Amino acid sequence: GQNIDQPTEMTATEGAIVQINCTYQTSGFNGLFWYQQHAGEAPTFLSYNVLDGLEEKGRFSSFLSRSKGYSYLLLKELQMKDSASYLCAVRESNYQLIWGAGTKLIIKP
């Protein structure tokens, strides 16, 4: 069956590094997305991985291992504005997206 697992909530300190994991079991694989969603707002695109390896974009990096059904989002030099939910989504063979429930990241001073 289809399943995407992410931790429900994580806490980190301003200026630190945090890694948010996502594991998936889906019908085929056509790429993995990470989105950021601030409370009461719309999700916004962060990253896309379709090949194994690390994609770096400023303070954010995303990693994918297709053989392990695993991805992580790495956030460096955490800022208070990074407090948000982070959504992992996998695109299946039929091009539909399956979404995880999201990880709520709390940043403390």
Next chain:
Amino acid sequence: IAGITQAPTSQILAAGRRMTLRCTQDMRHNAMYWYRQDLGLGLRLIHYSNTAGTTGKGEVPDGYSVSRANTDDFPLTLASAVPSQTSVYFCASSETNTGELFFGEGSRLTVL
């Protein structure tokens, strides 16, 4: 500013009433989607449209209908609202059915 506009932003509705959530995009994207987001669950796809004139059912289509008469508009209709349809509804679009999604600001619907 280019993007997706949803209306209304928030609505309280009596059970049994008909309701249409509006969604308009000005990015000329081919694909459009309606999702619902409930606490503790991931976004769930209600209906989608890969191009104007076509629509498809998502994961949770029952009780909802859509139309795609042109590229820009993708309204979602609840024919007879029920309390379980209380949710936040997001409209989204993408250039193709393989691209990143752009989301509207959401419509918070409460059915009493």
